[in-house]
């Protein structure tokens with residue numbers, strides 16, 4: 001997906017001014033940056049929730065899924081019905097049943113199929129939201145700090161799950177986070193944003209096979225990237 005010279009302001013606040021970046025198709029780009037820099041605004045421009053004032057966003061945007069910080073499940077619907085909601089009017093009942101059964105099995109919520117959101121843990125709720133995000137087989141998946149509030153172990157489990165689902169469905173992913181470790185765990189390209197209007201402070205590529213990232217010889221490499229990104233975030237904060 002090519003973002004070409006876009007300009008966008010919130011009122012008189014210029015967020016993007018002739019801003020361009022390339023988001024590789026079917027890869028995962030993570031975006032880091034200070035609070036308020038414009039990360040969510042970029043996701044909303046990609047999703048066409050906001051319209052660019054100038055410039056273009058080019059890519060296959062037929063099916064876009066958006067995963068938010070909070071799971072945003074409908075409390076009066078079961079897990080199955082929440083996932084089904086995005087497929088209504090698109091597939092037959094039998095096709096929906098098959099697709100939802102499959103995705104719930106992948107996210108580990110088969111037993112919770114008929115549970116309501118208030119009966120689920122935080123991690124389970126976010127798994128249900130992940131199932132809902134992937135069930136429509138999106139071309140583009142936008143994630144806005146989806147794991148905030150989860151403990152480290154749950155985060156690691158969900159990183160693995162996201163990578164497995166990404167591997168299977170191959171959407172172009174744009175993943176906003178504040179967490180360098182998270183960006184390295186899931187990203188192939190990592191961008192650090194800074195300034196107003198936004199500029200790219202640094203661009204990193206993580207060259208490790210996905211989703212397996214446990215080999216010892218990768219640890220030093222990943223540590224190096226982590227230190228580099230932390231330094232760039234610190235510099236971005238000082239500019």
Ligand SMILES: Nc1ncnc2c1ncn2[C@@H]1O[C@H](COP(=O)(O)OP(=O)(O)OP(=O)(O)O)[C@@H](O)[C@H]1O
Pocket residue numbers: 010011013015033034035036037038039040041042
């Ligand atoms: N609807 C809006 N109206 C006016 N200003 C807005 C609106 N949405 C965001 N802003 C402002 O635009 C700037 C960018 O906001 P945005 O939410 O994109 O930042 P962010 O990088 O995602 O921040 P965070 O990491 O805290 O979520 C901020 O200064 C914010 O206050």
